[in-house]
Amino acid sequence: MTFFPPGAVRFLLHGDEAVLGAALARTPAARPFCEVRHTDLVIAMDAKPAHAMRRGKGTSMWNAVECVRTGEAMAAVSAGNTGALMAISRLVLRMVADLDRPALVASWPTLRGHTAVLDVGANVVCDAERLVEFAIMGAAFHRAVRKSTRPTVGLLNIGTEIDKGHEEVRGADRLLRDNGFDLDYRGFVEGDDIARGTVDVVVTDGFTGNVALKTAEGLARFFRAELRTTLSSGMLSKLGALVASRSLKKMGERLDPSSINGGPFLGLNGIVVKSHGGADARGFATAIRLAADLARSDFAAEIERNLKLRTPAGGADEAGRSAA
Amino acid sequence: MTFFPPGAVRFLLHGDEAVLGAALARTPAARPFCEVRHTDLVIAMDAKPAHAMRRGKGTSMWNAVECVRTGEAMAAVSAGNTGALMAISRLVLRMVADLDRPALVASWPTLRGHTAVLDVGANVVCDAERLVEFAIMGAAFHRAVRKSTRPTVGLLNIGTEIDKGHEEVRGADRLLRDNGFDLDYRGFVEGDDIARGTVDVVVTDGFTGNVALKTAEGLARFFRAELRTTLSSGMLSKLGALVASRSLKKMGERLDPSSINGGPFLGLNGIVVKSHGGADARGFATAIRLAADLARSDFAAEIERNLKLRTPAGGADEAGRSAA
Numbered sequence: 001m002t003f004f005p006p007g008a009v010r011f012l013l014h015g016d017e018a019v020l021g022a023a024l025a026r027t028p029a030a031r032p033f034c035e036v037r038h039t040d041l042v043i044a045m046d047a048k049p050a051h052a053m054r055r056g057k058g059t060s061m062w063n064a065v066e067c068v069r070t071g072e073a074m075a076a077v078s079a080g081n082t083g084a085l086m087a088i089s090r091l092v093l094r095m096v097a098d099l100d101r102p103a104l105v106a107s108w109p110t111l112r113g114h115t116a117v118l119d120v121g122a123n124v125v126c127d128a129e130r131l132v133e134f135a136i137m138g139a140a141f142h143r144a145v146r147k148s149t150r151p152t153v154g155l156l157n158i159g160t161e162i163d164k165g166h167e168e169v170r171g172a173d174r175l176l177r178d179n180g181f182d183l184d185y186r187g188f189v190e191g192d193d194i195a196r197g198t199v200d201v202v203v204t205d206g207f208t209g210n211v212a213l214k215t216a217e218g219l220a221r222f223f224r225a226e227l228r229t230t231l232s233s234g235m236l237s238k239l240g241a242l243v244a245s246r247s248l249k250k251m252g253e254r255l256d257p258s259s260i261n262g263g264p265f266l267g268l269n270g271i272v273v274k275s276h277g278g279a280d281a282r283g284f285a286t287a288i289r290l291a292a293d294l295a296r297s298d299f300a301a302e303i304e305r306n307l308k309l310r311t312p313a314g315g316a317d318e319a320g321r322s323a324a
Numbered sequence: 325m326t327f328f329p330p331g332a333v334r335f336l337l338h339g340d341e342a343v344l345g346a347a348l349a350r351t352p353a354a355r356p357f358c359e360v361r362h363t364d365l366v367i368a369m370d371a372k373p374a375h376a377m378r379r380g381k382g383t384s385m386w387n388a389v390e391c392v393r394t395g396e397a398m399a400a401v402s403a404g405n406t407g408a409l410m411a412i413s414r415l416v417l418r419m420v421a422d423l424d425r426p427a428l429v430a431s432w433p434t435l436r437g438h439t440a441v442l443d444v445g446a447n448v449v450c451d452a453e454r455l456v457e458f459a460i461m462g463a464a465f466h467r468a469v470r471k472s473t474r475p476t477v478g479l480l481n482i483g484t485e486i487d488k489g490h491e492e493v494r495g496a497d498r499l500l501r502d503n504g505f506d507l508d509y510r511g512f513v514e515g516d517d518i519a520r521g522t523v524d525v526v527v528t529d530g531f532t533g534n535v536a537l538k539t540a541e542g543l544a545r546f547f548r549a550e551l552r553t554t555l556s557s558g559m560l561s562k563l564g565a566l567v568a569s570r571s572l573k574k575m576g577e578r579l580d581p582s583s584i585n586g587g588p589f590l591g592l593n594g595i596v597v598k599s600h601g602g603a604d605a606r607g608f609a610t611a612i613r614l615a616a617d618l619a620r621s622d623f624a625a626e627i628e629r630n631l632k633l634r635t636p637a638g639g640a641d642e643a644g645r646s647a648a
Contacts, residue, residue: 046485048487110546111546111549121482124482124489124490125490156535158445158448158530158531158534158535158538161370163372165448165531166448166449166531190535190538191534191535191536191537191538191539191540191541191542192538192539192541192542192545193542194539194542194543195539195542195543195545195546196542196545196546204535206482207482207489207490207532208531208532208535210482210515211480211482211514211515211528211532211535211536212515212535212536212539213515214482214514214515214516215515215516215518215519215536215539215540216515216539216540216543217515217516218515218516218517218518218519218520219518219519219540219543219544220543220547221516221519221520222434222435222519222520223544223547225435226575227551227575230568230571230572230574230575231568231571233571234571236567236568236570236571237567237568237570237571237572239564239567239568240563240564240565240566240567240568240569240571240572241564241568242564243560243561243563243564243567244554244555244560244561244563244564244565244568245564246560246561247554247555247557247558247560247561247564248554248561248564250554251550251551251554
């Protein structure tokens with residue numbers, strides 16, 4: 001029997017055992033923590049979610065999620081096809097309470113700590129009612145992961161005045177103000193409030209959130225490239241960079257796009273974390289760390305408890321649909 | 325008669341002459357280039373666009389736009405109420421050809437130069453046909469301002485596969501592919517393609533574009549704050565910063581959010597540039613410089629010529645509406 005130090009994470013690696021075995025052979029230190037579950041079936045990156053649901057059984061992605069359902073694994077992490085992962089997770093794990101679809105959440109480093117932004121990709125079109133669900137799930141997530149007792153919540157819009165934006169965000173704003181949720185709701189916030197850390201949780205639809213997240217990742221890369229160019233332009237700059245190299249390296253790591261990698265699907269009966277498809281080893285490790293942190297917390301119970309604070313589904317739903 | 329060096333810009337300052345006169349008294353160098361046009365009527369920052377249109381006559385904003393119509397001014401610049409400025413500009417200057425509403429465009433510094441992003445705030449809900457108009461206007465703008473002969477155009481989405489995103493972007497993609505525009509259309513791009521400079525023009529709806537722009541501004545401020553903190557943490561860092569100070573200062577200026585300030589309204593019979601409400605003096609100067617550059621170019625003629633390349637309005641419109 002292998003000894004696992006307290007807090008260690010063990011892995012069930014789903015995929016082709018020839019490939020996974022060869023990788024493990026190159027990293028003997030990882031072997032005691034890893035167990036390969038062979039399958040040579042995979043979900044293609046361009047597979048439709050509906051196809052993945054019908055034909056996905058036995059693929060590496062399906063098997064990973066299935067292990068969460070059976071309790072063999074505490075969480076599943078995948079860098080594969082987002083739509084397929086969501087569809088399989090919904091089918092296998094089912095949604096909590098009366099939620100419709102899971103939300104993807106991203107944790108952003110900010111001037112004040114971390115801000116959770118959701119949805120960042122799963123729900124392209126969102127009505128007011130769904131945005132309210134995101135607010136509840138985001139607050140519960142932040143409470144569980146950041147140990148904050150009463151996270152502040154803002155709704156992403158293009159201005160803070162009450163008449164700004166489209167009908168969906170205005171409808172969600174009304175619901176969040178009127179329906180007596182146990183949330184510290186702060187009203188509308190704008191794009192620059194994310195990095196400012198104005199609120200702990202920023203709620204938006206999956207299209208806007210995805211664009212904002214990827215725009216930020218692109219800008220972070222741009223900034224690092226600029227800094228590199230600046231500090232290698234001429235003798236004095238190079239010397240300065242050399243002298244300050246330790247601090248600069250630390251900052252570079254903090255601003256690394258991979259430091260914000262890893263988005264859990266919120267609202268499932270089980271933990272599934274989506275890693276960015278283009279993540280490197282460090283980025284993927286960040287996603288795994290997040291999954292482990294969530295597995296050790298009780299955020300699922302938090303979400304369920306908060307959803308129960310909603311007014312009876314009929315009332316909220318009606319208001320949500322009419323606003324959408 | 326005052327002598328103006330070639331290329332100098334002259335200003336008609338619309339507003340309260342007591343306030344403007346006092347400001348000019350403090351900056352005698354600016355006086356020969358400025359003429360005050362008194363009015364004590366203003367458009368409030370929270371005024372509704374409809375109200376501004378009905379009651380705006382004689383306000384500083386209205387007068388500034390009216391001077392563009394009469395030809396007294398070549399361009400108007402305002403940091404005021406965006407919705408009101410757009411409504412007054414549409415009413416006073418009218419739209420080019422069969423365009424519906426103007427688009428706000430932002431110029432982003434990228435790894436490869438500059439990328440024009442539009443719409444960044446004016447049109448919150450956009451159907452496929454409107455996104456196509458943005459593509460045409462953005463390409464014309466880029467051609468005029470950056471002297472590029474054949475700008476590349478991309479449509480902002482949450483993936484590059486043909487079935488990604490909502491119906492509006494998929495519909496616009498079909499129109500841009502099928503309708504034989506004189507555009508170098510490159511298909512879908514994602515948020516990180518903006519800073520990467522993958523294409524010269526990025527097309528999106530006003531809600532998404534506004535959030536992306538403000539997210540980027542917030543992140544740029546965050547980076548600068550991080551860099552400042554890093555380079556003042558400990559003796560070695562401070563020394564390094566001192567040695568490399570000149571390069572770092574130059575980079576700071578380049579990454580200043582105000583360097584991307586100033587968004588022209590595209591599609592009007594005349595030039596109107598909206599400055600960010602929170603812009604400082606440098607940011608406002610950037611907006612003025614952009615207005616002057618546009619006034620010296622022939623981008624309006626470019627847009628008109630390109631719009632004429634569309635298939636007969638009926639056909640394009642039908643396809644656009646059915647896709648939306």
